[in-house]
Amino acid sequence: MSKPRKRRANGEESRRKILDAAEVVASERGYDGTSIALVSKKSGLPASSIYWHFKDKDDLVAAVIERSFGTWLAAVAIPDGDDPREQVSEMSMRIVKSLLDTPHFLRLGLMLALERRPEELRARTAFLEVRDRAFEQISTTLRDFMPGLDDGSVRLLTTYAISAADGLFIAREIGGDSVDLVALFDLHARVVYDAAARLKAEVRTRNSDSDTETEISTS
Amino acid sequence: MSKPRKRRANGEESRRKILDAAEVVASERGYDGTSIALVSKKSGLPASSIYWHFKDKDDLVAAVIERSFGTWLAAVAIPDGDDPREQVSEMSMRIVKSLLDTPHFLRLGLMLALERRPEELRARTAFLEVRDRAFEQISTTLRDFMPGLDDGSVRLLTTYAISAADGLFIAREIGGDSVDLVALFDLHARVVYDAAARLKAEVRTRNSDSDTETEISTS
Amino acid sequence: MSKPRKRRANGEESRRKILDAAEVVASERGYDGTSIALVSKKSGLPASSIYWHFKDKDDLVAAVIERSFGTWLAAVAIPDGDDPREQVSEMSMRIVKSLLDTPHFLRLGLMLALERRPEELRARTAFLEVRDRAFEQISTTLRDFMPGLDDGSVRLLTTYAISAADGLFIAREIGGDSVDLVALFDLHARVVYDAAARLKAEVRTRNSDSDTETEISTS
Amino acid sequence: MSKPRKRRANGEESRRKILDAAEVVASERGYDGTSIALVSKKSGLPASSIYWHFKDKDDLVAAVIERSFGTWLAAVAIPDGDDPREQVSEMSMRIVKSLLDTPHFLRLGLMLALERRPEELRARTAFLEVRDRAFEQISTTLRDFMPGLDDGSVRLLTTYAISAADGLFIAREIGGDSVDLVALFDLHARVVYDAAARLKAEVRTRNSDSDTETEISTS
């Protein structure tokens, strides 16, 4: 009773504990601030055990990124059967909720993204990869909702949509509860929608140039 | 005579060298990644000399933030005598240019902003302070351009304007030359302008709801 | 069926794999440089399996020494029925060949021999033992070829013969192909033979002291 | 009196203390067996101070090699004004004495020489370099004493002379006082001298080929 040390070797669970601890630490302190000793303390496993499960610190943090992204995706993903027309506002809400509930993924990712070290971290590369996947996903969604948009515009809008969302997340991280993330994301969704509509209109105009089309004023 | 007299020690210059080195290092590696040894190597001055000029590492990085912000402000500031009507587009251009030329300030600042360590860094506080000043500045500008906007809207718009700009900066940091920062900031300026106009219109409508009610100022 | 049945565990073969790996590693890096992890990697067996076959690292390396010596002896040994008169030149050739083909035994042994650690290694002791056996063997051979040599001379010559051979081996290890080991061992064999002959002559002279001493000119 | 800690920073002396400690440790345990912690303990300076004076462990051991060689050379070198004819026997004596008194240089060097690690140690390279210098020195001496020897023979003899000496040193390291190093080196000197004389004679014979010289059978 005094020490019912669970001596059952259980690889899966240990790995999970380590990732849990590392996720919290890394998302609060960044890569350099994440010491193996701290992860060891928080996970309850000796430092050497961390090295049984992960090649090195970089490998550990990359694994954190990947798992974190999975969790985050699941939280954001829209359940099957949803009415497509509700997708936009629904996704906006889900994103906000995910950022408030599990900010680990994005906080850590952005910290890594901002770094420039002589030799790339696998952890950073891992983040950029999942970010690229998100980019493709959103591009596709945009094209579905606004058929007729040219590639350049889709690119521009997607970049803007993602980047601004990053920025809003940071604002919330800095400002805490005084930042109304819901209102900001509402604004953001509308703003992107309007911009998409305007760009689409401009494209159409440009295409049917000599015709009698009337000017289309900014939304 | 036997020794080639080292030129008279020049405090100002040494300090400057150290700050120059620290600015580059810190903006590439963040706070934890900035080792005194590296700053020493890059500045050409011994580590102990850094401690003659700065109390500790935190003090050094805070000084970097402050000087960096000064430099950045000077690059962004609009020269006297400019036509106020050109201010918006001009400032947009200047901001883009400053972010491309001297990204140190914002890169370091955002890295610091994202961190959550048990004991606050003076360096982080310093960044948040200059950011607050920028917030006030932009709020004022917004109010000047869109008189009649209620305080909540100004707050929301300013937060959005700044945050999205942060996000665009990050996108550029990640994507490099493949990210067209000029186009993104053009879009951003327009989007904020439109949103401001719409919010203003909504406010006016709300205020003159049923009849000729007199203006009711918020706050 | 679901699992491709790992072929029946074969103790002998595993043990051999481990010894093979350890032999290479230890002869390249010495005792301290031989990590169980590296032997594990090179042998393809988990570290814990190494401890199933060997008590500890010292035990493993001692086993390497013993097996290695066996291999080496077999390579050097003169087949039965050989004409005794050809033994010397033949053995010289065989030794050279063995040192070129399987240098593991001697390389590792000499490394161990040179070490001086607070607590003796069984591995080192094992090497010194087989070396002693070799010493006796060569002493006997010498006595057979040069009957009449006093014990001191046999000792001296044997020590010289073995030691110089060690040194030549090292020279080859350092110099690689640029060192003509065949020529060196030819020289060595002749030199030892001459020295033995001279010592024998000196002994005979000394024994028949008061008699008509004949001048023995050096060289 | 209880703690008159010498707090006078004295770089030279500290460096010397570290080298002294490292020399002993490395020559007893080899490169891998030389832990910075042990050197720290034996030298009385903290491990971090060792890194003020030396870049890394490899740098430290290379410095040991170089200093050790200097010491050894000084012990072996023949004072000016010595009668050249006494040089050979004198040098033999001096070498024996140096090997008995300060065996550090050669013990460490041979251990390093025998190693084969994936990435070369600067320490090993340093040893091979000084060894090369010794080779040239001895070659020159040989040529002076035996003018007329062809280059191949000089090479062969020098290699043999050095290598056998290495082997004799090892024999003494293994056998301790029971190994009569003086007798062995006397034998070695004579053996090399005789071999040189014989080789020279053979060369002369070969050069005057067409003459009536009879075959010279092996001694």
Added chain:
DNA sequence: AATGAATGAGGATTCATTCAT
């Protein structure tokens, strides 16, 4: 006959900082 997992001790090296000069 093995092995996945664990673990405390120790490995080299860097850290921020101080101190005497």
Added chain:
DNA sequence: AATGAATGAATCCTCATTCAT
């Protein structure tokens, strides 16, 4: 106004070894 030297704590990671299965 500086700096060579020092230093204890911390860094990441590897070590030999054990244990439960």
